[in-house]
Amino acid sequence: MRERWVDRGPIPDRLHETAWRKLMRWEMLLAAIAVTVFLLNSAASPYFLDPWALSDLTFTFTEKGLIALPMALLIVSGEFDLSVAAIVAFASTLMGMAAQLGTSTPLVVAIGVGVGIACGVGNGLLVAYSRLPSIVATIGTMSLFRGAAFIILGDQAYDKYPASLAYFGQGYVVSVVSFELVLFIVAAFAFGFVLHFTSFGRRIFAIGANPIAAHYSGVDVERIKFQLFCLTGLMSGVAAVLITSRLGSTRPSIAQGYELDVITMVVLGGVSIQGGAGSIPGVVLAACIMGLVTFGLGLLNIPSPVMSIIVGAMLIVVIALPLVWRRVLLKRLG
Amino acid sequence: VKRIVRFREIWLLLANVALLALVGMRFPDFVRPGNLVQVFNDTSLLIMLALGQMAVIVSRSLDLSMASNLCFSGMAVAMLNATHPDVPIGVLIAVAIAVGLALGALNGLVIWLLSVPPIVVTLGTLAIYRGATYVLSGGAWVNADQMSPAFIGFQRVNVLGLPVLSWIGIIVVAMFALLMRWTPFGRSIYAVGVNPTAALYAGIDVARTKFFVFCISGAVSGLVGYLWISRYVIASVEVASGYELTVIAACLLGGVSIAGGVGSVAGAVLGALFLGIIADALPVIHVSPFWQMAISGIAIIVAVALNLRSERRPGRVILKRVEQA
Numbered sequence: 001m002r003e004r005w006v007d008r009g010p011i012p013d014r015l016h017e018t019a020w021r022k023l024m025r026w027e028m029l030l031a032a033i034a035v036t037v038f039l040l041n042s043a044a045s046p047y048f049l050d051p052w053a054l055s056d057l058t059f060t061f062t063e064k065g066l067i068a069l070p071m072a073l074l075i076v077s078g079e080f081d082l083s084v085a086a087i088v089a090f091a092s093t094l095m096g097m098a099a100q101l102g103t104s105t106p107l108v109v110a111i112g113v114g115v116g117i118a119c120g121v122g123n124g125l126l127v128a129y130s131r132l133p134s135i136v137a138t139i140g141t142m143s144l145f146r147g148a149a150f151i152i153l154g155d156q157a158y159d160k161y162p163a164s165l166a167y168f169g170q171g172y173v174v175s176v177v178s179f180e181l182v183l184f185i186v187a188a189f190a191f192g193f194v195l196h197f198t199s200f201g202r203r204i205f206a207i208g209a210n211p212i213a214a215h216y217s218g219v220d221v222e223r224i225k226f227q228l229f230c231l232t233g234l235m236s237g238v239a240a241v242l243i244t245s246r247l248g249s250t251r252p253s254i255a256q257g258y259e260l261d262v263i264t265m266v267v268l269g270g271v272s273i274q275g276g277a278g279s280i281p282g283v284v285l286a287a288c289i290m291g292l293v294t295f296g297l298g299l300l301n302i303p304s305p306v307m308s309i310i311v312g313a314m315l316i317v318v319i320a321l322p323l324v325w326r327r328v329l330l331k332r333l334g
Numbered sequence: 335v336k337r338i339v340r341f342r343e344i345w346l347l348l349a350n351v352a353l354l355a356l357v358g359m360r361f362p363d364f365v366r367p368g369n370l371v372q373v374f375n376d377t378s379l380l381i382m383l384a385l386g387q388m389a390v391i392v393s394r395s396l397d398l399s400m401a402s403n404l405c406f407s408g409m410a411v412a413m414l415n416a417t418h419p420d421v422p423i424g425v426l427i428a429v430a431i432a433v434g435l436a437l438g439a440l441n442g443l444v445i446w447l448l449s450v451p452p453i454v455v456t457l458g459t460l461a462i463y464r465g466a467t468y469v470l471s472g473g474a475w476v477n478a479d480q481m482s483p484a485f486i487g488f489q490r491v492n493v494l495g496l497p498v499l500s501w502i503g504i505i506v507v508a509m510f511a512l513l514m515r516w517t518p519f520g521r522s523i524y525a526v527g528v529n530p531t532a533a534l535y536a537g538i539d540v541a542r543t544k545f546f547v548f549c550i551s552g553a554v555s556g557l558v559g560y561l562w563i564s565r566y567v568i569a570s571v572e573v574a575s576g577y578e579l580t581v582i583a584a585c586l587l588g589g590v591s592i593a594g595g596v597g598s599v600a601g602a603v604l605g606a607l608f609l610g611i612i613a614d615a616l617p618v619i620h621v622s623p624f625w626q627m628a629i630s631g632i633a634i635i636v637a638v639a640l641n642l643r644s645e646r647r648p649g650r651v652i653l654k655r656v657e658q659a
Binding site: 082126130131132133135136137139140141142143144145146147148150151154252256257260263264267273274303305306307308309310311312313315316319320323324 | 396398444448449450451453454455457458459460461462464465466467468469473571576579582583586592593622624625626627628629630631632634635638639642
C-alpha cells in the first residue's frame with residue numbers, strides 16, 4: 001500500500017477510491033431508489049408509461065430543481081437560503097405589476113430575473129459582509145420579500161400577462177421535451193461543471209469543510225459566499241419566470257413552502273447539512289425521485305398531504321440509513 | 335456574558351415600550367390597560383411556542399415541526415371533543431399535551447438513536463405530522479358547532495381579571511424560567527449548546543438532553559394545539575401552516591442565538607410580544623395587516639445585526655488583529 005503512494009509521485013488531491021466504494025456511493029443508492037420508484041409507478045398505473053405523462057412528470061420538479069442547484073452549492077459552502085420561495089413571490093409580483101402596464105415579454109422576463117438577482121445581492125450583503133448567520137438573515141429576508149409581495153398585492157392577483165410569456169412555462173422545445181426540462185438539464189450540467197471541475201467549485205468545498213482554513217489558504221470566503229447568494233437569487237428569479245408563465249397568474253402566496261421542498265431535495269441528494277460535502281448528480285437524482293414519487297402517487301389519486309408523509313419519511317430514512325449502517329459495521333468490527 | 339445578556343433584554347424591553355408609545359401617541363386607546371391585557375392574551379400562544387423553541391435552539395438544534403405538531407394535537411383533541419362531548423376539559427388538555435409530547439419524543443428519539451441532524455428530522459416530520467393530521471381527520475374540518483361549549487369557553491373564563499389563556503401563558507413562562515435557570519437539566523441545555531464536547535466531558539449525555547428538549551417543545555406544541563383550536567374554533571389540516579418560522583422569528587428577535595447556548599426566557603417572551611404588539615397595532619393605526627410580514631422581517635434583521643455586534647467573540651477579534659499585523 002505504502003509503495004504505491006510513493007510511486008505515484010505528487011500527493012493526490014483526493015483519496016484513492018476502490019471500485020467497490022465508487023459503486024456504493026450515495027448517487028448509486030439514489031439511482032436505485034429512482035429506478036425502483038419508476039418501476040413501481042409503471043406497475044401501479046397503466047397511465048404512467050405514456051410520453052405525455054412522463055413529460056408532465058418533469059414539471060413537478062424542474063422549477064424547484066432549478067433552485068435546488070444553486071442551493072446545493074450554498075449548503076456545501078455551509079450556508080442556507082430560506083428566502084428562495086419568497087424571492088419567487090416578490091419577483092413574480094413585480095413581473096405582474098410590469099405586465100399590467102403593458103410591458104413586453106422580454107422586459108417582463110428581465111424584471112423577474114433582475115429582481116431575483118437584486119434579492120440575492122441583498123442576502124449576500126447581509127450574510128457575507130455583515131456576517132449575520134445565514135439561517136437568521138434569510139428568515140428575515142423571507143418575511144421581507146414575501147411581505148413586500150403581500151403589501152403590493154394584498155388579496156388581489158395579477159393575471160394579465162402577454163401571451164408570448166406562456167412559452168417559458170408551457171412551451172415544448174421538441175415534441176414532448178418541455179422548455180423547462182431543457183433549461184433544467186442545461187443548468188444541471190453547468191452547475192455540475194462549476195462545482196466539480198473548476199477551482200471555484202473546489203473553493204466552495206474548502207469553505208464548507210473549514211472556512212477559517214480556507215481563509216488562511218487564500219480563499220476569499222466572503223466574496224464566494226456573496227456570489228453564491230447572488231447565484232441563488234438569480235436562479236430563484238428564473239424559477240419565478242417559469243412558475244409565473246406556467247400558472248399565468250400571480251398571488252402573493254405563490255410558491256409557498258417551496259424553500260423546504262428545495263432543501264429537502266438538496267439534503268436527499270446527499271449534500272451534508274453541515275457543509276463541505278455533496279454532489280450535483282445526487283441533487284438531480286433527488287429532484288427526479290421527488291418528482292417520481294409525487295407524480296406516481298398523484299396518478300393513484302393519493303391526496304397531497306399523504307404524499308408529504310411519504311416524502312418526509314423518505315427524507316429521514318434515506319439520511320438515517322447510512323448512519324445506522326455505519327454504526328452496525330463499526331460494532332461488528334469493534 | 336451575563337452583563338451583555340441583561341443589557342440585551344433591557345434594549346428589547348425599551349423597543350417594546352417605544353413601540354407601544356409610538357402607537358399610543360396617535361391612538362391612546364391602544365395603551366389602555368384593558369387593551370394591553372388583550373394584546374398579551376393574543377400573544378400568549380406565540381409566547382409559549384417561542385419558549386419551547388428557545389429551549390431547542392439553546393441546545394443547538396432547531397424544531398421545524400412545532401406548527402405541524404400543534405396542528406395534529408389540536409385536531410386530535412377537537413375530534414375527541416366532537417365524538418365524546420362529555421370528556422372533561424382537564425382530560426382533553428392532558429390528551430393534547432400527551433399527543434404533543436409523543437410527537438416531540440418521536441423527533442427526539444430519531445435524533446438520539448439515529449443521530450440524524452435535528453433540522454433534517456424536523457424538516458421531515460414537519461411534512462409527516464401535517465400529513466398525519468389529514469389521515470386522522472380524513473381531510474374534514476371540525477367546526478365550532480361540533481365543539482362543546484366547555485371546549486371553546488374554558489380559555490375565555492375570566493379569573494382575577496385575566497382570561498385563563500393568559501394565566502396558562504404566565505404559568506408556562508414561570509415554569510420555563512424555573513427550568514432554564516434553576517434546574518440542573520436547564521443548565522445542561524445551555525452547556526450542550528455552548529460546547530457539546532465540553533458538556534460530554536462534564537458528564538452530560540448530549541443526545542439524551544436533546545431528546546428531552548424535544549419532548550418539552552413537543553409538549554408545549556400539544557398544549558398550544560388545544561388552545562389554538564379552541565381560540566380560533568376551527569380545526570383543519572391548514573391550522574398554523576407556516577407558523578414554525580414565526581416562532582423562530584420571535585426567538586431570534588429575543589436574542590436567542592441560532593448557534594446555540596445563548597438565549598433567555600425574558601428574551602423569548604419579549605421577542606414574541608414585539609411581534610404580538612405589531613400584529614395587534616397594525617389594524618388600529620389603519621395599516622393593512624399585509625404589512626405585518628415585511629415589518630417583522632426588517633425587525634428580525636435589525637435585531638440580529640444589533641445582537642451580533644454585542645456578541646462578537648474575543649477569539650475572533652484576536653485573529654483579526656493578527657491578520658492586520
